[in-house]
Amino acid sequence: MSIADSSGPLDRPARPDPLAIRLTRVAAGLASRGAPGLSSWFLERLFTTPRRYSVPVRERDWMAGARTYHLELAGNMRIPLYRWGSGPTVLLIHGMSGRGSQMAILAAPLVAAGFSVVAFDAPGHGAAPGSRFSLPEYAQVIMQVAGHLGPLAGAVAHSVGAAAATVALGQGAEISRLVYFAPPEDMADQLFRLAGFLGFSTRVAGRTQHRLETRLGVPMEALRGRDIARRLTNPLLVFHDHGDGIVPFRDGATLARYWPGARLIATEGLGHARILRDPEALDRTVRFLSGRPTGQDTGCAQDVAA
Known part of the structure; x- marks a missing residue:
């Protein structure tokens, strides 16, 4: 149960578009109220899906x-x-x-x-x-x-x-x-921080935690x-x-x-x-x-x- 390290490549930290963030938060807030089950499914996917980035030249040199x-x-x-x-x-x-x-x-x-x-x-x-x-x-x-x-x-x-x-x-x-x-x-705190950043409700974050714990068979507290x-x-x-x-x-x-x-x-x-x-x-x-x-x-x- 791990949050994606959203810094992106080491030499090019991600610079989110402020307007895109605001729109995402508005959409997530509306979805949290109208479709909490679907929202928790989507948040779980975000929380457990790593992103792949291109390898910069310096890393190729290190290898x-x-x-x-x-x-x-x-x-x-x-x-x-x-x-x-x-x-x-x-x-x-x-x-x-x-x-x-x-x-x-x-x-x-x-x-x-x-x-x-x-x-x-x-x-x-x-x-x-x-x-x-x-x-x-x-x-x-x-x-x-x-x-x-x-x-x-x-x-x-x-x-x-x-x-x-x-x-x-x-x-x-x-x-x-x-x-x-x-x-x-x-890691539960990481999940709730991600949810808050994206605009999902605390209720959706809690449902997401339950989904993860049920699917993986491990309570976050044990981690x-x-x-x-x-x-x-x-x-x-x-x-x-x-x-x-x-x-x-x-x-x-x-x-x-x-x-x-x-x-x-x-x-x-x-x-x-x-x-x-x-x-x-x-x-x-x-x-x-x-x-x-x-x-x-x-x-x-x-x-x-x-």
């Missing part, structure tokens, strides 16, 4: 040298995996409407640090087949990828990918150290990051920007507060997507996964007590 192969998941679906280097394995986990190449900026520095790095396209993303996706399904994909690769030395996850990694850890995925960028902690985090001991470093307009900063702060020993680093001016390209954050990520000190703040990031 240079990757060895590509495919993994067959349960249900006869094959997804592409991309590997660089040799050594202990670090898994890169993209967000909703993302792709493996978005995370590949980390491949070269992690390989230089002695790791093997693996990225992948989840179903419905990048070069993988499929059209709809949800948080519980993503967690199962991570479980299968992690099982295929063996115990992981680490993982770096963005947005909904981080939420899915937390669920997978709660189900037994073996990952030694983790770095999260902009992790959602409460709360803070409740899973209480039981985890894996070292975790969280980066989250105060101005993130997709996943509120409070989500990352809450997750870090409930995750024993987690460290939260707040950033300013990097938003939801550009944070993945920040040189200081990337350097700290490599240091953290290597078990080395992450250094002092230099103005980009500020440690926040969890």
Whole structure:
């Protein structure tokens, strides 16, 4: 159950037309009153349908040298995996409407640090087949990828990918150290925020939540990051920007507060997507996964007590 990361490509954030937004909100409000069942069906589709974007040149450069192969998941679906280097394995986990190449900026520095790095396209993303996706399904994909690769030395996850990694850890995925960028902690809140942004009523959002929980067989409350985090001991470093307009900063702060020993680093001016390209954050990520000190703040990031 995952909201599409509506920032679009990392280098071209989506710029919605204000008039289109107003018209959409008016239509959604009218539909909420006149056809709440149809509205909840439509909102569910929006919430679970990733969007595919073209791959910018820089991501193609980051993918240079990757060895590509495919993994067959349960249900006869094959997804592409991309590997660089040799050594202990670090898994890169993209967000909703993302792709493996978005995370590949980390491949070269992690390989230089002695790791093997693996990225992948989840179903419905990048070069993988499929059209709809949800948080519980993503967690199962991570479980299968992690099982295929063996115990992981680490993982770096963005947005909904981080939420899915937390669920997978709660189900037994073996990952030694983790770095999260902009992790959602409460997917029900994400759903209601999306509904409000689009102009759907709270009643329609509630019906949508019920539809999702019935279809997937998992209550959203069981996917709360803070409740899973209480039981985890894996070292975790969280980066989250105060101005993130997709996943509120409070989500990352809450997750870090409930995750024993987690460290939260707040950033300013990097938003939801550009944070993945920040040189200081990337350097700290490599240091953290290597078990080395992450250094002092230099103005980009500020440690926040969890």
